[in-house]
Amino acid sequence: MKNLNNPMEILKLLDKSNCGKCNESTCLAFAAAVSRGWREISECPVIEEDVIKQFGDGPGVRKPSDSDIEEVLSQLKDRLGAIDLATAAKRLNAPFKNGELTLKICGKNFSVDSKGNFSSNIHIHSWLTSPVLNYILEGGGSEPSGKWVPFRELKGGKDWARFFEHRCEKPMKKIADSYPDFFADMLHVFAGKQVERQFDSDISLVLHPLPKLPILICYWKPEDGLESDFHLFFDVTADDNLNIDSIYLLTTGLLIMFEKIALTHN
Numbered sequence: 001m002k003n004l005n006n007p008m009e010i011l012k013l014l015d016k017s018n019c020g021k022c023n024e025s026t027c028l029a030f031a032a033a034v035s036r037g038w039r040e041i042s043e044c045p046v047i048e049e050d051v052i053k054q055f056g057d058g059p060g061v062r063k064p065s066d067s068d069i070e071e072v073l074s075q076l077k078d079r080l081g082a083i084d085l086a087t088a089a090k091r092l093n094a095p096f097k098n099g100e101l102t103l104k105i106c107g108k109n110f111s112v113d114s115k116g117n118f119s120s121n122i123h124i125h126s127w128l129t130s131p132v133l134n135y136i137l138e139g140g141g142s143e144p145s146g147k148w149v150p151f152r153e154l155k156g157g158k159d160w161a162r163f164f165e166h167r168c169e170k171p172m173k174k175i176a177d178s179y180p181d182f183f184a185d186m187l188h189v190f191a192g193k194q195v196e197r198q199f200d201s202d203i204s205l206v207l208h209p210l211p212k213l214p215i216l217i218c219y220w221k222p223e224d225g226l227e228s229d230f231h232l233f234f235d236v237t238a239d240d241n242l243n244i245d246s247i248y249l250l251t252t253g254l255l256i257m258f259e260k261i262a263l264t265h266n
């Protein structure tokens with residue numbers, strides 16, 4: 001599969017109608033975003049199928065192979081084996097019993113031993129393992145302050161902000177717009193909590209994908225010809241408890257779960 005890095009070469013593959021269906025103002029802006037790895041060429045909804053097959057996912061910077069993931073996990077597990085898990089549990093204020101540290105993730109218990117083996121009575125998704133291990137290894141254990149900030153204001157967030165908007169917030173907004181039980185599912189399936197309306201949103205709720213990493217989800221309903229809006233906010237301490245790559249991974253993992261649930265129910 002070929003990859004492209006030059007916006008002008010990518011532009012040649014697009015229909016140049018500047019229709020805006022990709023949420024970029026022009027085809028050139030979209031081509032530039034693809035060349036930088038912020039978007040995938042397949043995100044242009046009017047592109048020919050055979051172009052996608054031929055050129056795949058733009059410059060190909062984002063999709064690590066299974067072996068890359070395995071390697072990262074194996075390095076994290078090695079590092080875990082070299083630390084004292086009981087001390088890490090104290091730092092994170094997490095229960096530690098029978099050689100296992102337990103974390104509550106979206107209301108469910110997940111236990112990890114010093115070899116990085118996970119146990120839980122629900123399915124353990126691969127998107128969860130590396131953020132959880134990073135949280136245990138590097139999390140500062142800071143208590144959430146209650147002050148919410150957007151992703152781009154976290155340490156290193158600016159570099160990922162475009163990705164985050166396109167890969168997390170916009171797809172989540174799409175689900176919220178089309179799947180009426182989206183927020184009810186967050187409350188029941190993900191143990192979310194409805195909170196007082198924040199930032200003048202119509203719906204505000206908080207999820208805890210990791211104990212000290214709450215995420216505030218805000219949705220503004222469409223009104224008076226204005227389309228809806230959807231944003232995620234993080235506690236200002238989030239980047240002390242988890243590095244930005246893991247926060248991104250964790251959030252895209254949540255998106256995958258939301259998409260699966262919406263697909264099952266729709």
Ligand code: SF4
Pocket residue numbers: 014015016017018019020021022023024025026027028030031044045046047
């Ligand atoms: S959706 Fe495709 S054709 Fe329309 S502006 Fe975006 S890149 Fe151009």
